[in-house]
Amino acid sequence: xxxxxxxxxxxxxxxxxxxxxxxxxxxxxxxxxxxxxxxxxxxxxxxxxxxxxxxxxxxxxxxxxxxxxxxxxxxxxxxxxxxxxxxxxxxxxxxxxxxxxxxxxxxxxxxxxxxxxxxxxxxxxxxxxxxxxxxxxxxxxxxxxxxxxxxxxxxxxxxxxxxxxxxxxxxxxxxxxxxxxxxxxxxxxxxxxxxxxxxxxxxxxxxxxxxxxxxxxxxxxxxxxxxxxxxxxxxxxxxxxxxxxxxxxxxxxxxxxxxxxxxxxxxxxxxxxxxxxxxxxxxxxxxxxxxxxxxxxxxxxxxxxxxxxxxxxxxxxxxxxxxxxxxxxxxxxxxxxxxxxxxxxxxxxxxxxxxxxxxxxxxxxxxxxxxxxxxxxxxxxxxxxxxxxxxxxxxxxxxxxxxxxxxxxxxxxxxxxxxxxxxxxxxxxxxxxxxxxxxxxxxxxxxxxxxxxxxxxx
Numbered sequence: 066x067x068x069x070x071x072x073x074x075x076x077x078x079x080x081x082x083x084x085x086x087x088x089x090x091x092x093x094x095x096x097x098x099x100x101x102x103x104x105x106x107x108x109x110x111x112x113x114x115x116x117x118x119x120x121x122x123x124x125x126x127x128x129x130x131x132x133x134x135x136x137x138x139x140x141x142x143x144x145x146x147x148x149x150x151x152x153x154x155x156x157x158x159x160x161x162x163x164x165x166x167x168x169x170x171x172x173x174x175x176x177x178x179x180x181x182x183x184x185x186x187x188x189x190x191x192x193x194x195x196x197x198x199x200x201x202x203x204x205x206x207x208x209x210x211x212x213x214x215x216x217x218x219x220x221x222x223x224x225x226x227x228x229x230x231x232x233x234x235x236x237x238x239x240x241x242x243x244x245x246x247x248x249x250x251x252x253x254x255x256x257x258x259x260x261x262x263x264x265x266x267x268x269x270x271x272x273x274x275x276x277x278x279x280x281x282x283x284x285x286x287x288x289x290x291x292x293x294x295x296x297x298x299x300x301x302x303x304x305x306x307x308x309x310x311x312x313x314x315x316x317x318x319x320x321x322x323x324x325x326x327x328x329x330x331x332x333x334x335x336x337x338x339x340x341x342x343x344x345x346x347x348x349x350x351x352x353x354x355x356x357x358x359x360x361x362x363x364x365x366x367x368x369x370x371x372x373x374x375x376x377x378x379x380x381x382x383x384x385x386x387x388x389x390x391x392x393x394x395x396x397x398x399x400x401x402x403x404x405x406x407x408x409x410x411x412x413x414x415x416x417x418x419x420x421x422x423x424x425x426x427x428x429x430x431x432x433x434x435x436x437x438x439x440x441x442x443x444x445x446x447x448x449x450x451x452x453x454x455x456x457x458x459x460x461x462x463x464x465x466x467x468x469x470x471x472x473x474x475x476x477x478x479x480x481x482x483x484x485x486x487x488x489x490x491x492x493x494x495x496x497x498x499x500x501x502x503x504x505x506x507x508x509x510x511x512x513x514x515x516x517x518x519x520x521x522x523x
Contacts, residue, residue: 072229075369081385084366088358088389090235091226095354097235097242099347107412108253109263117260118413119340120200127187127328128180128205129321129335132212135172137314138164139223141306143361144368144448146227151372157302162224163295164302166282169220173213174418180209191325192332194339200260207264211271218275221282221291226365228289237277245270266320295425305350312452316443316459323491330471330484338481341421344412348405348422349429352397355438359386359393360444375511382447390437398430407455421481428473428485435492442499445486451506458502462495 073087109117142165149157184205222234240339245266252262280290331342363386370378401408409422439462443455470487 068111073231075147075229075366076373076375076378078398080366081388084359084362084382084385085389087226087229087365088362089233091233091358091361092355094222094231094235094238095357095404096351097238097353099350108249109260115199116197116336119194119336119343120197120260121204121263121343124184124188124201124205124208127184127191127325128208128327129324132176132180132215133317133321134314135176135216135221137312137317138168138172138306138310139220140313140364140447141310142168142220142393143223143227143364145302145305145310146224147168147365147368147448148372149288150228151369155288156280159290159295160299160302161306162282162289162291163297164299165220165224165306166217166291167296167298168303168306169217170213173216176212176216176259177209180212181206184209191329194332197336197339204260204264207261208267211268212270214268214275218271218278221275221278224282224289225278226361227368229365229369231361233281234278236276237281240277241270241274243509244273309450309452312456313443313447316456319460320458323464326468326471327484327487330475333479334481337415337417340413340415341409341418342425344418345422345425347412348401348408348426349433352393352401352433353436353440355391355393355397356390357440359389359437360441362386363441363444364448367445371448371450376507379445379449379507379510383442386441386445387438390441391434394434394437398433401426402430406438424481425485428482428500429488432489433491435489435496438496439492439499442496442503446499446503446506449510451502451509454502455499455507458498459495462498464492466491466494 073083074295075083075087109121142161146165149161155361185198185202188201190206193201218234218238225231225234248266248269249263252258252266256262258265279291282289283293285291291360328342331338363382367379370376370382405423406419406425409419409426413419439459443459446452446455467487470490471484475483475487
């Protein structure tokens with residue numbers, strides 16, 4: 066493959082430093098993506114009031130619900146392109162790249178239409194408070210115009226990461242993120258556009274980021290170069306991508322459904338609690354997305370080593386990712402608890418919102434490492450070819466248990482503490498299941514009778 070100077074050699078040499086270096090730009094990229102939403106909330110919270118803050122915050126779980134299924138297919142892109150790279154099959158890489166971009170365009174357009182049509186009835190179904198639902202609808206309808214760009218960007222970034230290049234996606238998002246903040250301030254403070262302004266800033270910045278990354282892919286050398294006239298859907302590559310990505314997307318969808326149900330329970334406490342939960346959730350997301358960088362590293366490193374048939378390195382990849390999860394939890398989780406109040410103060414000056422936000426943060430940080438384990442180990446097993454079983458583990462351990470928790474424990478004791486406690490409990494249950502599935506998968510790929518690794522799932 067070309068452009069080796071930008072790419073990390075995932076199949077040879079010590080892993081700890083390589084995984085960490087590879088994950089760092091992904092962390093930065095995710096943090097920049099979070100800053101899109103954080104900037105929205107900070108600006109509207111300070112310049113448009115707590116109701117505008119609540120209106121934007123109430124949309125997060127619903128937006129994720131609508132986009133997550135198609136976004137999960139980008140996981141399939143990472144695994145398939147990484148395997149093709151590890152096996153040094155240039156033609157297969159090219160077909161995977163062009164199929165992935167075609168899928169992302171189609172998926173983005175579908176999600177945009179669905180989001181615009183369904184946002185209002187779904188917000189009503191969630192019990193969004195009447196005093197903010199109008200603003201939430203305005204925000205979502207404008208936001209969903211950006212989804213084609215967002216989808217293509219994430220698939221293109223997945224392609225680059227699969228080859229070992231995690232830096233350039235970060236650079237492009239950094240440029241777009243800076244412009245996003247500038248547009249935010251201009252639309253809200255100067256033009257007084259409120260939630261419509263922050264949503265419009267998101268749309269503009271998303272299209273800038275996708276323009277930059279597509280120019281990059283079109284100028285790359287070697288098999289990953291994107292050539293518009295070659296863009297088509299190769300049915301064999303589509304099958305491979307869907308086989309890995311669809312269960313990942315379904316897992317995300319099921320998770321989002323459970324989060325929507327929790328958001329509905331949050332909504333029952335009123336707009337002040339909605340604002341507090343949204344602000345605290347944004348603070349927590351910075352730790353979650355840091356851990357999610359290890360998930361992406363697990364996908365790419367395991368995928369390439371599967372393609373190169375270096376199965377013994379997968380154990381080392383799992384160990385390194387586990388250590389990184391615990392270190393991140395101790396350092397960032399501890400800092401979040403210590404500095405939680407000033408962090409929440411970035412979003413709002415309302416003392417009641419900050420008090421309720423700290424309640425959620427303290428509960429979440431107790432066992433936040435279980436969230437990382439629950440997310441990273443599916444990356445290892447998916448890259449080994451086992452994608453359905455992690456989805457089932459998440460369905461049972463997290464989604465169904467959350468529904469059961471809301472229907473029983475929370476129904477009996479409808480307090481904020483009981484509501485937020487369902488997160489660490491279900492993370493732990495799902496995480497145990499994911500680790501068990503990983504050990505099963507690693508035994509299977511070592512069996513001498515296995516001819517085509519990853520073609521059969523459990």
